[in-house]
Amino acid sequence: DAKTTQPTSMDCAEGRAANLPCNHSTISGNEYVYWYRQIHSQGPQYIIHGLKNNETNEMASLIITEDRKSSTLILPHATLRDTAVYYCIGLEGSNYKLTFGKGTLLTVNP
């Protein structure tokens, strides 16, 4: 699975959009980009995943560059409850084993 690189930490003001970047320059053609988050003292939570096209669900939007070497997770209106560690993971479609890196600690400030 592709190695991913994320900033260690980011801050965002409440109500503003949070844009979390992820670099995955070695991603292969059949690897999906997954995003999970872990709120303090809880188990990780699935957010979204995509292969080539941009994806949107009730939680977030995922923008994948055309060359698929990077992506951005967008939380459109961040709230204090979105403060968490966000993990970007590259995963082949036939592989269900998640490899968690260090992730990005997003702090949403009032």
Added chain:
Amino acid sequence: SAVISQKPSRDICQRGTSLTIQCQVDSQVTMMFWYRQQPGQSLTLIATANQGSEATYESGFVIDKFPISRPNLTFSTLTVSNMSPEDSSIYLCSVDGWLAGGFAYNEQFFGPGTRLTVL
């Protein structure tokens, strides 16, 4: 989706003893996974437990230390054997392939974790 519970939620154990952690899912799932999260660290996969087959362990983890059972499609246990302080971690189970009209994949759901402290 799936609701996952773990027992116990936390425990303090003496070195040399063993602890069995239970993971219960409210619906049938094909795959269950066990992770460890050491203090201040990210999650590391211990093993994959599919019903009807032996658990598959990741590099660095062995069955004698972390025996796993998967007796049916809704339940699994992880035992941490002959514990030492280095085993102090949060242990999490997760599931994929949940039954919702058919088995759906690609979204793992995690339990709340079991916080283990070994003295």
